Amino acid sequence: MQPSDRPPSGKITTKERLKIERQAMPEQDAGARAAGFGEVNLGFTEKVALMEAQRCLQCKEPKCVAGCPVMVNIPRFIQFIADGDLPGAARSLLGDNALPAITGRVCPQETQCEIECIRGLKGMSVAIGHLERFVADWASRHAGAVAVPPPPPTGKKIAIIGSGPAGLTAAGELVKRGHAVTVYEALHKPGGVLVYGIPEFRLPKKIVQEEVERLQKAGAAIECNVVIGRTYTLQELRARFDAIFIANGAGLPLFMNVPGENLKGVYSANEYLTRVNLMTAYKFPEADTPVLVGRRVAVVGGGNVAMDAVRTARRLGADTAMIVYRRTKKEMPARAEEIHHAEQEGIRFEFLVAPLEILGNDQRWVTGLKCLRMQLGEPDASGRRSPVPVPGSEFVIECDAVVVAIGSRANPLLTSTCPELNLNRNGNIAVNADGMTNLPGVFAGGDIVRGAATVILAMGDGKRAAQTIDRYLKKV
Amino acid sequence: MHPILSKKQLSPNVTRLDVRAPRIAEIRLPGQFVIVRRGEGAERIPLTIADADPAAGSITLVVQAVGKTTRDLVALNPGDVIQDISGPLGRPTDLMTSGRALCIGGGVGTAVIHPIAQGLHRRGVAVVSIIGGRSKEWVIFEEELRRLGQVIVCTDDGSHGRKGFVTDAAKDVLAGGGVDAVYAVGPVPMMRAVVAVTKPLGVQTIVSLNPVMVDGTGMCGGCRVSVGGETKFACVDGPEFDGHLVDFDLLWDRLGAYRTQEQESARHEEACRIGLKKPEVA
Numbered sequence: 001m002q003p004s005d006r007p008p009s010g011k012i013t014t015k016e017r018l019k020i021e022r023q024a025m026p027e028q029d030a031g032a033r034a035a036g037f038g039e040v041n042l043g044f045t046e047k048v049a050l051m052e053a054q055r056c057l058q059c060k061e062p063k064c065v066a067g068c069p070v071m072v073n074i075p076r077f078i079q080f081i082a083d084g085d086l087p088g089a090a091r092s093l094l095g096d097n098a099l100p101a102i103t104g105r106v107c108p109q110e111t112q113c114e115i116e117c118i119r120g121l122k123g124m125s126v127a128i129g130h131l132e133r134f135v136a137d138w139a140s141r142h143a144g145a146v147a148v149p150p151p152p153p154t155g156k157k158i159a160i161i162g163s164g165p166a167g168l169t170a171a172g173e174l175v176k177r178g179h180a181v182t183v184y185e186a187l188h189k190p191g192g193v194l195v196y197g198i199p200e201f202r203l204p205k206k207i208v209q210e211e212v213e214r215l216q217k218a219g220a221a222i223e224c225n226v227v228i229g230r231t232y233t234l235q236e237l238r239a240r241f242d243a244i245f246i247a248n249g250a251g252l253p254l255f256m257n258v259p260g261e262n263l264k265g266v267y268s269a270n271e272y273l274t275r276v277n278l279m280t281a282y283k284f285p286e287a288d289t290p291v292l293v294g295r296r297v298a299v300v301g302g303g304n305v306a307m308d309a310v311r312t313a314r315r316l317g318a319d320t321a322m323i324v325y326r327r328t329k330k331e332m333p334a335r336a337e338e339i340h341h342a343e344q345e346g347i348r349f350e351f352l353v354a355p356l357e358i359l360g361n362d363q364r365w366v367t368g369l370k371c372l373r374m375q376l377g378e379p380d381a382s383g384r385r386s387p388v389p390v391p392g393s394e395f396v397i398e399c400d401a402v403v404v405a406i407g408s409r410a411n412p413l414l415t416s417t418c419p420e421l422n423l424n425r426n427g428n429i430a431v432n433a434d435g436m437t438n439l440p441g442v443f444a445g446g447d448i449v450r451g452a453a454t455v456i457l458a459m460g461d462g463k464r465a466a467q468t469i470d471r472y473l474k475k476v
Numbered sequence: 477m478h479p480i481l482s483k484k485q486l487s488p489n490v491t492r493l494d495v496r497a498p499r500i501a502e503i504r505l506p507g508q509f510v511i512v513r514r515g516e517g518a519e520r521i522p523l524t525i526a527d528a529d530p531a532a533g534s535i536t537l538v539v540q541a542v543g544k545t546t547r548d549l550v551a552l553n554p555g556d557v558i559q560d561i562s563g564p565l566g567r568p569t570d571l572m573t574s575g576r577a578l579c580i581g582g583g584v585g586t587a588v589i590h591p592i593a594q595g596l597h598r599r600g601v602a603v604v605s606i607i608g609g610r611s612k613e614w615v616i617f618e619e620e621l622r623r624l625g626q627v628i629v630c631t632d633d634g635s636h637g638r639k640g641f642v643t644d645a646a647k648d649v650l651a652g653g654g655v656d657a658v659y660a661v662g663p664v665p666m667m668r669a670v671v672a673v674t675k676p677l678g679v680q681t682i683v684s685l686n687p688v689m690v691d692g693t694g695m696c697g698g699c700r701v702s703v704g705g706e707t708k709f710a711c712v713d714g715p716e717f718d719g720h721l722v723d724f725d726l727l728w729d730r731l732g733a734y735r736t737q738e739q740e741s742a743r744h745e746e747a748c749r750i751g752l753k754k755p756e757v758a
Contacts, residue, residue, distance in 0.1 A: 289690075
């Protein structure tokens with residue numbers, strides 16, 4: 001049964017479909033949520049999901065699918081919802097995407113699938129992301145209804161380095177094909193950036209745990225506390241496995257290299273978020289790991305990580321939690337929904353401002369951020385207008401904590417212990433069109449190849465790598 | 477899961493735990509550490525691997541009980557488990573291959589000096605160790621170090637060995653000449669004092685730094701230290717550095733970043749102990 005291969009359900013005409021307005025995602029009240037770490041988006045009910053699913057026009061050549069980095073057959077799973085066949089929707093979605101409860105929450109749909117949606121030309125696109133989340137959450141509650149029989153084992157062994165979005169996706173795709181998969185995770189919990197980086201209020205850790213458990217039930221082995229490059233070298237893994245997928249992420253935080261960056265109260269976004277998310281510092285002192293709770297917190301940067309950090313600061317109790325960004329709102333790389341939620345939660349935005357120095361008192365605690373005003377000049381290589389300093393515009397933003405969220409680079413821990421692996425200029429692993437490195441049987445993907453990107457792009461890499469690894473293993 | 481195999485109190489606040497960790501025992505090198513997380517809700521903390529027995533599959537951790545996390549660790553008994561141990565982490569010690577080395581250990585730092593002295597001894601380097609503590613009962617690893625060479629013990633009160641600080645003994649040994657390198661591990665003020673002695677003499681001095689860490693893999697940057705004016709991550713660039721270039725003031729300062737929280741944690745622990753509060757996290 002392939003819903004997208006047949007005409008739209010006879011129950012409803014196109015005219016009727018067009019009349020249905022996009023269903024809003026129920027949200028936790030902005031005031032209440034800024035005080036806690038509960039999830040902001042509450043999810044569609046079945047009734048709302050059915051209504052929204054009926055808005056999909058079931059295009060013969062769906063553009064939304066082309067916009068999806070993991071090529072989910074979007075109209076197909078939506079048609080199953082419209083038909084009231086939720087097990088069918090779940091099987092369809094899970095067949096394409098190993099981690100739908102995660103992508104349904106953190107994907108920038110508005111720039112991927114939904115921007116391509118034909119309904120967006122006149123009005124609002126179908127809420128693909130919200131529907132994906134609805135189906136994924138239904139599937140977690142009805143595991144029995146979506147279980148598929150295990151494939152015959154191929155006898156091939158694959159090691160995956162890193163249990164973030166790329167690694168988990170690759171693991172899911174490879175076990176589906178009958179391969180024996182072992183995932184190595186450096187931290188004590190699987191999930192990578194999904195557990196240390198993305199906050200509870202955006203992606204509850206329970207969701208990640210459920211997705212991980214589903215992969216484990218499907219046969220993927222996950223070993224935590226194993227640091228490849230230290231506990232085992234890549235060469236040792238090569239001797240034990242038929243193929244390797246390196247997906248260890250871009251875990252090396254960038255700092256601004258301005259004076260004062262080693263003052264107490266200055267964090268990398270990685271450290272700040274790891275303390276709060278992975279180590280649950282928001283429960284301190286019930287949990288043992290502390291985090292410095294600033295009264296006035298300045299987060300430097302304009303991406304999703306910066307939004308996560310500033311909204312976390314607000315929830316930890318900062319009176320003023322602000323974004324300091326050198327361009328304007330229009331150039332911010334963060335998702336529209338995150339910026340919108342941040343605004344609702346009373347986050348202050350300091351646009352066209354670049355930090356020059358972090359100021360401290362005689363006890364070496366942060367007291368402020370010395371900044372320069374900027375104006376937008378000519379577009380740079382990225383196509384965004386680059387900020388140019390306004391002469392003589394120095395001023396000070398008072399704050400007692402600074403979180404640096406200006407990006408991260410490839411962590412050299414693994415690559416530095418395997419000199420035969422080819423890297424590019426930035427220290428990222430160089431791969432060919434198939435995602436294979438210069439070492440036969442060793443593949444790489446996600447941020448260690450791309451530099452800091454998004455969860456869904458990493459997942460796309462994981463899915464493609466699994467396909468090429470499968471082909472490679474059939475050849476050798 | 478890592479069962480505690482044996483436990484021994486070494487000094488009033490220092491405990492030795494032998495823990496099962498076969499892979500780490502097999503490949504660890506002097507100078508390397510592990511990140512330990514006792515269980516759910518516990519902090520991740522770095523602990524130097526003081527010794528290892530590959531045949532028994534065990535590593536030796538030496539823990540000074542100074543805060544809640546370390547108190548919880550030393551409360552463990554044989555048969556209890558440490559949930560997470562990752563490693564071995566950090567760069568191994570840059571061991572010289574000949575000549576004479578002076579190994580200086582202060583307090584719990586003596587346990588960190590031990591694997592370094594062991595490594596040097598194995599390479600045929602003559603090892604002289606100077607170890608110190610407040611009084612006799614605070615001196616640790618004396619026997620182990622005696623197996624590797626001469627040991628000079630210093631106590632503040634003269635109850636064991638010579639009276640005075642390790643730096644006084646170091647000055648005497650260095651004055652005698654023939655020391656090719658100094659390895660010093662201990663409290664920040666001790667390492668700073670040792671460097672103040674060796675720097676004017678131009679004797680190469682390696683120190684092991686103990687900043688606050690979270691992941692131990694270079695991911696968070698919380699352990700940043702300044703060495704020769706450059707910011708380094710102790711977990712991946714260290715933990716050992718050229719002592720003559722280390723900014724000890726910065727290290728000392730950053731080590732105090734969570735002092736208020738440590739007090740809060742201790743109050744909470746006390747409230748839980750006497751039953752005023754129920755711990756939410758086991």
